[in-house]
Amino acid sequence: MSKVTKRVEELVKPILEKYGFDLVDIEFKKEGKNHFLRVYIDKPCGITIDDCQRVSEELSNKLDIVDPIPFSYYLEVSSPGVNRPLVNDRDFVRNRGRVVDVFLKQPIMNTTKLTGELVEKKEDVLIIMVDGENISVPFENIKKVKVAIRF
Secondary structure (H helix, E strand, O other), rough: OHHHHHHHHHHHHHHHHHOEEEEEEEEEEEEEOOEEEEEEEEOOOOOHHHHHHHHHHHHHHHHHHOOOOOOOEEEEEEEEOOOOOOHHHHHHHHHHOOOEEEEEEEOOOOOEEEEEEEEEEEOOOOEEEEEEEEEEHHHEEEEEEOOOOOO
């Protein structure tokens, strides 16, 4: 995590806690000649445009005071969408029993992507059922976990 995203996380977390929202991700990247600071938020029943606006206004005020980015940028606060990564304990509990895609740093079973039913998240491992067999995946080997989208 970069210094900017780490500082933004420190600033946005109290705002999100006040409203009962979850921080999903923070991105700070250059696209073309512009810089974008994107903050993705969620809550169990889904984020509304009003929720995003409220957080954007409060975070913008804090960013103006602290000024962690010494050049112009665009701030975007939004829902992560349907294909968002699972990042906190509530995400894993809420999605238990659903089919997830687990993207790995190092191969397991000769692949860097496992798809299976989310059984349980423990302290340091994620347990998913693949082809009827429970597989324990150490979190240190996980890049990202998302609910699988099937059409």
